[in-house]
Amino acid sequence: MARAAESARPDRLFEDPYAADFLRAAVASWVPGPEDRPRSRPEERSEAWVAMSAHLVLRTAWFDDYLREAVGPDGCCTQVVLLAAGLDARAFRLDWPAGVRLFELDLPEMVAFKERALAEKGARPRVERHVVTADLREDWAAPLRAAGFDPAQPTAWLVEGLLVYLEAADAAALLERIGELSAPGSRLSLVRDGSLRRTRELALHDPSMSAATRLWRGGLRQNHAQWLRRHGWLVHETGEAELRERYGSDRVMDGYGFLLAERPSLAERPRRPAARLLVLDPDGAVFLQRHHDAEVGPHWVLPGGGLHEGEDPLAGALRETAEETGWTDVVTGPELWRWEHDYHRGDVGLVRQHEVIFLASAPRRDPVGDLTESFAADGILGCRWFTPQELGEVTETLWPPQLVSLLADLRRDGPPATAVDLGYVPNHTGPDPEDRRDGH
């Protein structure tokens, strides 16, 4: 109903000429779904229903754009898979480039209802369309492959309005299977964690929405962005400011966002030499800067950065620290640790960083001068000092991840006689620090 109502608006974000037909057919043979239950009288439209409708409209517009981009000149996806397609009419209403193949999966009852309604309307798809009957809690990869899906081709996956209907283990298994079937360049987009919290709470307390909410099982119950990063996806996040610019401020609910995940290429990563300073104040507090990237997510790093061609590592660490803090009087000590790690640099993509860390000391103070440009150029989102206790309470990733124990060793034993080589440290090993905080 929300899609039919949106399609009739003069300022519509999309047009779905099939939504009204599905609605008429659904009135005759009821299909459960919070968005599709007909509410003809305004007094029937509760706060929860209004919020859910706004959500459905925004996510439809976003996922339309997501799919257009994935199969367009800037994407490379030649297959589209709509998991739990339900009454999704994108195969019939969007323009698709030649050569794209689209697969729709859903439960038998829903598939039968939809195909009947489409046949009655004489609808013709605008893309090579394959309909697959499958329970997404079971082995759906086999029928998908049997229908012609090729896991060697990049795929745009759509998981819209489904995860909440699955138990946590089924949701995780579904997302894992998507990863297994995703060639490099494949994409997946999800609603960002927390976007729907209020809408779902309203719906759960609204008896008129119980036909749908009684089917809800909670979904993944983990931070989706971190889960995807831990399972080999690069994840870009789009927040409400960008959405408001794109779709209009009255269309975007507070705190709303989407995730756009991409399966990285398997090409070898370029090596990036870097050096940093472990700057301690006289009380042993450490100075860190906050970054956020598609591969690692939010994380805290020591000041420093990439070395110039042939640059001495200590000189490079001091130069970078001065650029990032304005401090020119940092006193340096011996080299402490070396390590290698992976991350996603906005300008060059995936890199493997070979990093050297030196001990340093400085008085406790804020950075000096106007560092706006330097912060923007280096992607620094903020910075602060952490006492040893505060550092132990950080829920986001630290670089290196074992920084808390390395600092404890340093306080107890002093600097090592020769630098300790920590080797290659993979991302996202051990428990997810974000899960301790988010827990959803």
Ligand SMILES: C[S@@+](CC[C@H](N)C(=O)[O-])C[C@H]1O[C@@H](n2cnc3c(N)ncnc32)[C@H](O)[C@@H]1O
């Ligand atoms: C809220 S609808 C979303 C439909 C569509 N993606 C959209 O956004 O319009 C949820 C869909 O999930 C499907 N579904 C729920 N559990 C499923 C399962 N175990 N296997 C396959 N489909 C399922 C339902 O049949 C329904 O079509």
